[in-house]
Amino acid sequence: MMEWTDRHCRFFHRLLTRCALIYTEMITTGAVLHGDRTRLMARDPAEHPVALQLGGCDPRQLAECARIAEDFGYDEVNLNAGCPSDRVQNGRFGACLMAEPALVGDCVAAMTATVKLPVTVKCRIGIDDQDPEEALEALTCAVERAGVAALIVHARKAWLDGLSPRENRDIPPLDYARVYRLKAAHPDLCVVLNGGIGDVDQALAHLGRVDGVMMGRAAYQDPWRLLAVDPVLFGEAAPFASPKAAAEALIPYIERELARGTRLHAVTRHVLGLFRGVPGARAFRRHLATEALKPAAGAATFREALGLIVNVDAPMAHTAAA
Numbered sequence: 656m657m658e659w660t661d662r663h664c665r666f667f668h669r670l671l672t673r674c675a676l677i678y679t680e681m682i683t684t685g686a687v688l689h690g691d692r693t694r695l696m697a698r699d700p701a702e703h704p705v706a707l708q709l710g711g712c713d714p715r716q717l718a719e720c721a722r723i724a725e726d727f728g729y730d731e732v733n734l735n736a737g738c739p740s741d742r743v744q745n746g747r748f749g750a751c752l753m754a755e756p757a758l759v760g761d762c763v764a765a766m767t768a769t770v771k772l773p774v775t776v777k778c779r780i781g782i783d784d785q786d787p788e789e790a791l792e793a794l795t796c797a798v799e800r801a802g803v804a805a806l807i808v809h810a811r812k813a814w815l816d817g818l819s820p821r822e823n824r825d826i827p828p829l830d831y832a833r834v835y836r837l838k839a840a841h842p843d844l845c846v847v848l849n850g851g852i853g854d855v856d857q858a859l860a861h862l863g864r865v866d867g868v869m870m871g872r873a874a875y876q877d878p879w880r881l882l883a884v885d886p887v888l889f890g891e892a893a894p895f896a897s898p899k900a901a902a903e904a905l906i907p908y909i910e911r912e913l914a915r916g917t918r919l920h921a922v923t924r925h926v927l928g929l930f931r932g933v934p935g936a937r938a939f940r941r942h943l944a945t946e947a948l949k950p951a952a953g954a955a956t957f958r959e960a961l962g963l964i965v966n967v968d969a970p971m972a973h974t975a976a977a
C-alpha cells in the first residue's frame with residue numbers, strides 16, 4: 656500500500672507473522688528503470704517472503720523490472736491492475752488495465768518468460784460500467800493463459816470517473832460472491848480474495864471458498880491482528896506472545912536504522928495501532944506522534960512510549976476489545 660507498506664512497515668509486520676506473504680507498495684516501471692532503484696527496492700532479508708508490486712503496462716519494461724526484482728531477491732512479482740488514481744490512469748495502467756485483458760496477458764507472458772519468480776496480478780472485479788461477470792472472466796482467462804501464478808481480486812469495482820482513490824476503496828459495493836464464482840470456474844487457478852476483510856477470523860471464513868486472502872487496511876491500522884495469522888491460518892505458533900514482546904523486538908532494528916540516519920518517526924509511524932483497545936494506547940500514540948518527530952528522538956523515546964501502556968504484558972486479551 657502506497658506510503659504505508661515501506662520497508663520499515665514490512666520489517667515490523669514480519670515480526671508479527673512469519674508465514675504471511677507481504678507486499679511492497681506499488682512501484683512504477685519508470686521508477687524502477689530510471690529512478691533511485693537501490694532506495695526504492697531496498698528490503699531487509701528478514702522481510703521474506705515478500706512480493707514486489709509493479710505498476711506499468713509495457714510488457715518489455717515489466718519483464719525488465721521483473722528481472723531486476725529477481726536480482727534484488729524478491730519472492731514474487733505482482734502487476735497492479737486495480738489502482739484507480741489519476742496518475743495511474745494517465746499512465747494507462749492500474750485499474751484501467753481491466754479494460755485491456757489482452758495487454759495484461761501480454762505483460763504477464765513477458766514477465767513469466769523472463770523470470771522464475773511467480774508472477775501474479777492484483778485486479779478489481781471490473782471498472783465503471785463493465786459487467787463483472789465478463790470483465791473479470793476475460794482478464795482471468797488472459798492471465799491464466801499467460802502463466803499467472805495467482806490472481807488477487809479486490810472484490811469491488813473501481814469507478815474511474817467520479818470517485819477518488821480513497822472512495823474507490825469503500826463506496827463500490829463488495830461482491831465476494833463474484834470472487835467465489837471465479838474460483839469455482841477456475842479450479843486450477845490460485846485465487847486470492849481482497850477487500851474489507853476486518854480480522855483473521857473473517858479471513859479464515861473466506862478460505863473455504865478461495866485459495867488465499869489479502870488484508871490491507873486492517874493489517875496496517877491494527878497490526879496486532881497479525882499476531883493471530885500464524886496460529887489461526889497456518890497452524891504455527893505466533894512469533895511473540897504479546898504485542899509488547901513484538902514491540903521490544905523492534906528496538907534493535909530501530910537502533911540500526913537510527914545509526915543509518917533514519918528518523919525514528921519513519922519506523923514508529925507504522926506501530927501506532929499496535930496497542931489499539933488497550934489502556935494507555937492513546938498516550939502511546941500521542942507520545943510517538945509528537946516525540947518521535949523531534950531530531951533527538953531515539954530508541955529511548957520508543958521505550959518511553961511503551962511505558963505508557965497499562966498492563967503492557969497482556970497477551971492477546973485486547974484483541975477482543977478492539
Ligand SMILES: Cc1cc2nc3c(=O)[nH]c(=O)nc-3n(C[C@H](O)[C@H](O)[C@H](O)COP(=O)(O)O)c2cc1C
Nearest residue numbers: 656657680681777809824849850851852870871872
Ligand atoms: C493507503 C493505501 C495505499 C494503497 N496502495 C495500494 C498499492 O500500492 N497497490 C495496490 O494494489 N493496492 C493498494 N491499496 C489498496 C489495498 O491494497 C486494498 O486492495 C484495499 O485497501 C482493499 O483491501 P482492504 O479492505 O483489506 O484494505 C492501497 C490502499 C490504501 C489504504
